[in-house]
Amino acid sequence: MSRSRPARSSRRQNREAAAAKAAALQQLHWGQLAYIDDPINPLDEEGVQKIHDAAMRVLEEVGILFLNDEARAVLKDAGCDVDDNTQNVRFDRDWVMEKAKLAPSSFTMTPRNPDRAIEIGNGKAAFGMVASPPNSMDLEKGRRVGNRQDYQDLIRLSQAFNCINFNGGYPVEPIDIHASIRHLDAIYDLLTLTDKIIHAYSLGPERVEDAMEMVRIAAGLTVEEFDAKPRMFTNINSSSPLKHDWPMLDGAMRLARRNQPVIIAPFTLAGAMAPVTIVGSVVQQIAECLAAVALLQEINPGNPVVMGAFTSNVDMKSGSPAFGTPEYMRAMQISGQMARFYDIPWRGSNANAANAPDAQAVWESQNSLFSVLSGHCNVVFHAAGWVEGGLSASFEKVLIDCEMIQQWMYYNRPLDLSEDELGLDAIREVGPNGHFFGCDHTQARYKDAFYSPFLSDWRNFEAWQEAGSIRTPERAHHLCKKILASFEPPPMDDAIREELEAFIAKRKEEGGAATDF
């Protein structure tokens, strides 16, 4: 029985929940950012060829380790130069490019609520919640180790904000759930507290298979329906330099066999896991990424994949990773230009290395957002809440980021240059001695003429001071509490919830997943 359409009563619940949320938060409607400017292309045609050629030479002359027998067997069968002793695989560039051409230039992922389907590619961006930090922080309780309460609250925020299009993993690791069963409870929370696209960690066969089964159940799909199109995704990281690990490859191959998208994001930190030059790091990033793209296209021609870009630099004084730097900005834009060359969607991140949601966090995040968006990024990971180079999820930063993302979305609205918008009649009517507050042209438009921020305080200094001189993080903190207090989960049929819970109970009884990853 297909349960993919919500029942009438659920729709009503949905409207009520939306109304409750609206009280706490005035925001843009659900949707995706669609680019209207040309992308910034840092390379000329020769530059594109140089980066491409260098990446191909890495694949041909140096090779990539595939620490997975199955993956190497597939590549060997396909004619790659496989050394099972060292586990190194070298590739022919024509073969790699032939495989890369099979990857779709865009695709759609459909979660349990089909209204939340998102398009990956096609001149659009999808924004995802912060993923995978071990800690969370807020102004009230400071920084602490991730736990399920914070995990659920962060998920609630990701559901509450229309500008967040998907969940890219656990917004904080719920450490207080035992690792063997954590994925069951964590995915249950994701599937019941949100109705948006979710991600499955490629951390062993049980976790990946359980995640796919739970997504299938939650959407009320048959196995065939699930397999028919993208319903979720996984993100794998190469273990740079030049290495794909067993569980990542295993998960990626499991998803690819069922037509589910795979993002391949090398973590090529210039000067540490990759050459100290940004272009050298991007060369390595592309080589590592395309090696996995080719494997997955060999397994399932046409499977959706996304080229990940995570190249940044380290602080050469301390070796700490830095993000939102000038180097990161160029790395993102170059990655975007190369992804367009390969005609495959690409992933960037809203990254920063600040330890608090302060000025540094914002300039680094704005640098990140500017560069991924000016590079026409299709999947913006960690779009809201990332601080501390990914070691913490900040509740206040979630709101700050969503405010900035909304502004970037509004910025990408098409211009209207109609005669009426050009305002000649209003200028004539008001003349040199009036003002425009009261004129018809203004009165007809003022209610929604401009973007209305939910977090900015535009009062004058005296009024702001009178009200307690509340700075942005404090405002975000208060608003966050209101949003959480008024949160209503999206509707789910009781039968589906029971089926999900029964599956979890069974899998817990069976012991969950191995914990040696």
Place this chain on the structure above:
Amino acid sequence: MSRSRPARSSRRQNREAAAAKAAALQQLHWGQLAYIDDPINPLDEEGVQKIHDAAMRVLEEVGILFLNDEARAVLKDAGCDVDDNTQNVRFDRDWVMEKAKLAPSSFTMTPRNPDRAIEIGNGKAAFGMVASPPNSMDLEKGRRVGNRQDYQDLIRLSQAFNCINFNGGYPVEPIDIHASIRHLDAIYDLLTLTDKIIHAYSLGPERVEDAMEMVRIAAGLTVEEFDAKPRMFTNINSSSPLKHDWPMLDGAMRLARRNQPVIIAPFTLAGAMAPVTIVGSVVQQIAECLAAVALLQEINPGNPVVMGAFTSNVDMKSGSPAFGTPEYMRAMQISGQMARFYDIPWRGSNANAANAPDAQAVWESQNSLFSVLSGHCNVVFHAAGWVEGGLSASFEKVLIDCEMIQQWMYYNRPLDLSEDELGLDAIREVGPNGHFFGCDHTQARYKDAFYSPFLSDWRNFEAWQEAGSIRTPERAHHLCKKILASFEPPPMDDAIREELEAFIAKRKEEGGAATDF
């Protein structure tokens, strides 16, 4: 006698001063940002023509008030349709465009230290210090009415930062100096505490003439030498809608007659002093600006002028001006595209409406910086220190802005795609099981491989917490004090200083300037 070259002893002093400053502040070298990306052009060719045509229709059909008899006389002589009763002037579009074509597409301004000359136009940006707020603020003493001590300290910061290319006015109004002689003391401070280009307010003939004379004396120039090329500039604002006031026009004409540049910046706040639509406001901005451009070109064909863009929106709830909004971003980029159409340099601003140097201040400022720079702005007013919609200069924000500006400058460094930069040999050498910290490729580059921020804290959370959890504004505050404590003014010949002081004494005896503006 020409004194334009500093004596040998001054050069030594200069070096020593630089060394002292270096101890407090690690920064980029003096220079200008040169754009390497294409600008973002929000309009297609038809859109450019629509905006242009609408602006021309404002000039032809509605007209602009010129509240200055002399200006109207010039325009009448030139054949414009002048109504001396209403003071309204209507223009023929062909005449306006003929005049606009006379304006140079770029020019150089040379201050008393010729090493600090800046180019306006030619694909470059010049960044100016915050100008004209009535208040200043810092973390220690809060917000207060502008005074000479703060004024001087802000000027010292503008001199200390290499990324600040000019002073666009008084960084805060030194209210404790009587208005009749304020300009004498204030310009003395600007000319002795900095050696960069300065601005003169067009607030009455005495102030303008005194400023030009003082700049001439400080640079050791004859009158002929001063008049030979741009040495300073004025910025005038139209009194929107559709009006140029007497003192602004008077000052602009005085400078134009001596070949000194004039920036014309209408303050077209959408929904208040201009149509509620952004494109309508830009239409009005261009009409107001080109009317003054045409006047100045009629007076002195080829005089350097700059098209100002200050279009933003108001908060429709309160009527307060808002800055760094999505609307502001597009207004800046459209203004840039139109300025390129007219082939005249353009001015934007690093604006925001926050009441403290917090997250909002930074996201609004980054929006502003992104939009003016992606629009290839040539003169970035208020680049460092502006908060509160221009009502305060924040000491901490000066440092935050300079940090962001430096990153944008670094971002605009050309890419190197040489074989060695592509890193193939390093990737080969390190292989899949090593790291890049120690390899030759890294060792040869690590010292200056990456941009090194002066204000970011990239330590890990524990080290940051151990050191007191210092957030960005507090870090800026401490560094600001250090910079001021180690400040050394740029050298000035004793004879020149005496001549300046004698001039000021004489003018004070004469009573300074009228105070009815």
